[in-house]
Amino acid sequence: xxxxxxxxxxxxxxxxxxxxxxxxxxxxxxxxxxxxxxxxxxxxxxxxxxxxxxxxxxxxxxxxxxxxxxxxxxxxxxxxxxxxxxxxxxxxxxxxxxxxxxxxxxxxxxxxxxxxxxxxxxxxxxxxxxxxxxxxxxxxxxxxxxxxxxxxxxxxxxxxxxxxxxxxxxxxxxxxxxxxxxxxxxxxxxxxxxxxxxxxxxxxxxxxxxxxxxxxxxxxxxxxxxxxxxxxxxxxxxxxxxxxxxxxxxxxxxxxxxxxxxxxxxxxxxxxxxxxxxxxxxxxxxxxxxxxxxxxxxxxxxxxxxxxxxxxxxxxxxxxxxxxxxxxxxxxxxxxxxxxxxxxxxxxxxxxxxxxxxxxxxxxxxxxxxxxxxxxxxxxxxxxxxxxxxxxxxxx
Numbered sequence: 001x002x003x004x005x006x007x008x009x010x011x012x013x014x015x016x017x018x019x020x021x022x023x024x025x026x027x028x029x030x031x032x033x034x035x036x037x038x039x040x041x042x043x044x045x046x047x048x049x050x051x052x053x054x055x056x057x058x059x060x061x062x063x064x065x066x067x068x069x070x071x072x073x074x075x076x077x078x079x080x081x082x083x084x085x086x087x088x089x090x091x092x093x094x095x096x097x098x099x100x101x102x103x104x105x106x107x108x109x110x111x112x113x114x115x116x117x118x119x120x121x122x123x124x125x126x127x128x129x130x131x132x133x134x135x136x137x138x139x140x141x142x143x144x145x146x147x148x149x150x151x152x153x154x155x156x157x158x159x160x161x162x163x164x165x166x167x168x169x170x171x172x173x174x175x176x177x178x179x180x181x182x183x184x185x186x187x188x189x190x191x192x193x194x195x196x197x198x199x200x201x202x203x204x205x206x207x208x209x210x211x212x213x214x215x216x217x218x219x220x221x222x223x224x225x226x227x228x229x230x231x232x233x234x235x236x237x238x239x240x241x242x243x244x245x246x247x248x249x250x251x252x253x254x255x256x257x258x259x260x261x262x263x264x265x266x267x268x269x270x271x272x273x274x275x276x277x278x279x280x281x282x283x284x285x286x287x288x289x290x291x292x293x294x295x296x297x298x299x300x301x302x303x304x305x306x307x308x309x310x311x312x313x314x315x316x317x318x319x320x321x322x323x324x325x326x327x328x329x330x331x332x333x334x335x336x337x338x339x340x341x342x343x344x345x346x347x348x349x350x351x352x353x354x355x356x357x358x359x360x361x362x363x364x365x366x367x368x369x370x371x372x373x374x375x376x377x378x379x380x381x382x383x384x385x386x387x388x389x390x391x392x393x394x395x396x
Contacts, residue, residue: 027320032056037334065219085166
């Protein structure tokens, strides 16, 4: 049965007020991604990937789906399918341009460092040897999103998800359960038939869009009324207990990855069933781990949590509000940090200093962008954005 216009409007209206938790956790996810992108970094041990099956990528993609539906769902409801779809595609184009711009700077950074310090290992580690051997072909493949250096896989995934989002958004506004079931069906088909997009010079995409779309669509489904439908489930003490138990199970399993004697406590049948825990295809164990984290987080950090107004959390919130710019900056800073640690044999103190310096630069950049947008908003000739438009990184 189609959703009546009034009901559809009510479900969207339920999320009109800005949810600062989205900005907070997306900002934290950006910091964690930056830290994880620096190899041999002592602060990597403080990121969530070492204590469970999922990592910051799941947080980023889920929130991206949530915020995209929040902004463009309202636009589709108020302005129609054509205008909302055009705005989604415009945002995909903006991210594509940002990706190519980042690609150009990133290639220049790596090539300069490799040549200046006569260390070809940088080019090999960052997967740009093909670029140095045949730049003309490689650049063309990069424009097609088939060639991606190390650490530059997230934006192409987001671009593809946005390109396919308009028809899914239309369906989510009318038949949300059917849309979510269809997304899950595509996920199952991708696993069973090995669907993925080809990469250059060989292989497939590191983040399989046919699999990761499930998390993106689930985020959108939650934004358009799904979160309200799950309220009773999330408040259940049994669900909370199950989520905590699963997080504990995942933590104990990950301990065996780093403490070899503990591996003997994992039954062989369990190892055979679990491994490999595939990140490329968003393994079910990773998806379930994210759901458990989300359930616990929502339970203990409600929308009106006073801590969201704390000045100590504002840096992360500001970074989350400007996620595209901060993500691109983080990729650039991560390689710079890797270079410094490798060339000067940086120990734990140097690694910590580099990590905190990078995060401080990201925070300062986010505040600078906020200041600039605020100044532009005060200009009589400027076009002021609709409230919360930057949740999805683009105008609503």
